Amino acid sequence: MFIAFFNASDYLIEPALQTGKLKVIDNAAVARILVDDNGLANGVQYFDRYRKEERRISAKRVVVAASCVDSTRILLNSCSPRYPNGIGNSSDLIGRYLSEQIRFTIRGFAPELVGTNPHNDDGIGGAHMYMPRFNHSDGRKRDYIRGFGCQFWYTGAQTDLSWAKSLPGFGLDFKKSVKERYPALLALHPFGEAIPKAENRITVKGSPVDQYGIPIARISYTTGENERRMAADMYDTMLEILHAAKQKSCHSNTGTWSRMAARSTSTGRAPLCSRMLQGLYYTPSRSYSFFSAEPFD
Numbered sequence: 001m002f003i004a005f006f007n008a009s010d011y012l013i014e015p016a017l018q019t020g021k022l023k024v025i026d027n028a029a030v031a032r033i034l035v036d037d038n039g040l041a042n043g044v045q046y047f048d049r050y051r052k053e054e055r056r057i058s059a060k061r062v063v064v065a066a067s068c069v070d071s072t073r074i075l076l077n078s079c080s081p082r083y084p085n086g087i088g089n090s091s092d093l094i095g096r097y098l099s100e101q102i103r104f105t106i107r108g109f110a111p112e113l114v115g116t117n118p119h120n121d122d123g124i125g126g127a128h129m130y131m132p133r134f135n136h137s138d139g140r141k142r143d144y145i146r147g148f149g150c151q152f153w154y155t156g157a158q159t160d161l162s163w164a165k166s167l168p169g170f171g172l173d174f175k176k177s178v179k180e181r182y183p184a185l186l187a188l189h190p191f192g193e194a195i196p197k198a199e200n201r202i203t204v205k206g207s208p209v210d211q212y213g214i215p216i217a218r219i220s221y222t223t224g225e226n227e228r229r230m231a232a233d234m235y236d237t238m239l240e241i242l243h244a245a246k247q248k249s250c251h252s253n254t255g256t257w258s259r260m261a262a263r264s265t266s267t268g269r270a271p272l273c274s275r276m277l278q279g280l281y282y283t284p285s286r287s288y289s290f291f292s293a294e295p296f297d
């Protein structure tokens with residue numbers, strides 16, 4: 001569950017309604033921006049989701065805020081004799097340079113926290129310690145450009161207990177093993193920057209239509225060599241942090257970072273990572289997803 005502290009529904013819409021100057025038309029699926037003879041936006045075509053009826057509304061100004069993909073879809077579908085490739089798209093740039101983050105999660109249990117008392121560490125999802133990008137500043141060698149930051153999840157407050165499914169056993173012993181690990185879980189979630197490429201794009205021409213006859217967004221996206229190299233370094237760095245944490249926190253022989261099974265992917269760089277794998281299991285798989293699958297003991 002993700003909990004946003006700020007959101008438009010709670011903090012903006014209500015006060016705006018109270019001014020009496022706002023009218024909200026809900027369940028309205030916008031299809032196109034309408035333009036006048038001079039090519040200026042003067043309204044919107046939308047469909048009532050319940051009645052399945054087309055509606056039009058005129059406006060002096062039109063603000064497009066339907067998120068990255070759907071805003072693009074609306075702009076590209078807003079074709080007219082004046083804008084045959086979509087409104088504002090004479091340069092053919094709308095929809096191009098789509099960029100996603102490269103990211104994955106490695107989860108583990110901090111040995112020194114296993115069996116300690118859980119804390120009520122309420123926060124926004126309990127997940128937001130942030131390590132800014134650092135790989136450009138300390139002389140670290142890298143074979144890619146740009147960089148990555150990292151969020152640390154579950155630092156004291158958890159909204160997700162799915163990891164418990166990966167623990168063996170059942171009954172009281174199982175409950176005990178979940179409970180003692182609960183305060184000890186943390187997750188490293190690095191975010192890497194992708195290089196924008198013109199061919200990574202959203203298009204609508206020739207794509208299937210939705211229930212209102214409006215072409216849906218089609219996404220064409222490939223990950224490049226720079227992203228693959230960065231992902232490998234991100235993975236190495238995360239393991240380096242885990243490894244360092246182990247050395248720092250496991251001054252007694254109570255355990256190690258061992259038994260954390262990590263699955264990786266597409267990096268195909270397991271050997272490169274292997275120097276970090278003392279005490280860790282690493283199993284390549286097909287998505288950017290790392291998951292601790294075995295219990296700490």
Ligand SMILES: Cc1cc2nc3c(=O)[nH]c(=O)nc-3n(C[C@H](O)[C@H](O)[C@H](O)COP(=O)(O)OP(=O)(O)OC[C@H]3O[C@@H](n4cnc5c(N)ncnc54)[C@H](O)[C@@H]3O)c2cc1C
Pocket residue numbers: 002028029030031065066067068070071074
């Ligand atoms: C799981 C998750 C976690 C995230 N965590 C963070 C975070 O920790 N920090 C952070 O800064 N960002 C985070 N983000 C990103 C952040 O939520 C988005 O960048 C932000 O909400 C985008 O705002 P927006 O107004 O552009 O689009 P949205 O909030 O997506 O709003 C677009 C609205 O347009 C509506 N819409 C779409 N198409 C149409 C249409 N044709 N007609 C009418 N309405 C339409 C949609 O229903 C939606 O209500 C997260 C996103 C996700 C999914």
